[in-house]
Amino acid sequence: MDYVAYVLYGIGIFFNFAGVVGIFRMPDPYCKLQTSTKNVTLGCISIMCGLFIREINLGLIASFGVKPLLLALFMLITNPTASHVLAQACYYAGVPMWSKSVTDHLKGKKEAGSDER
Amino acid sequence: MSPEIIVMFILLCFAVALLYRVIVGPEDMDRIVAISTISPITAIILALWGLEMHRGIYLDIALVIALLDFIMVVAYSRYIRGEL
Structure with missing residues (x-):
């Protein structure tokens, strides 16, 4: 069962x-x-x-619980959200795109949720 | 040497390599992207260290670091849009 954990470590x-x-x-x-x-x-x-698998194998379930899975779920929710917010702010703050970029779906649109700018 | 130590060392090398991008990044956005990548790696290093030390308190610290990274990125985004 430990080898599954090692394979997951390798993928990560x-x-x-x-x-x-x-x-x-x-x-x-x-x-x-x-x-x-x-x-x-x-x-x-x-x-x-x-x-989480290693923790079960080592017998640490009493002190660790499901906190690793909770942390994974938290990262799954917050990391793409933060990235999306940052990319949108980056676009509306006028950071230039790469010169060889092909498409720009936000060109000419007004910023959502804001009055001026 | 347990596999957690090896994984921790490799991830630490990644984080130190990302510090180069934080220091000499050509723009501010490159710096903030690199910082927001360092934070999950730091959380993982803390969790692996907690497994190595057989103490569960490190996972709480990792959760707090992930939360602070999210708040930092959102606050910076609002700041560069002039809404803060």
């Missing part, structure tokens, strides 16, 4: 690595947000599930 490390490489290599903040959010969220969730 791979996706975290992909997120870090994306932050280093992507050209503008929007691409960086996309790669970092997807990959780091999936990596964190899989590492937390592996930690």
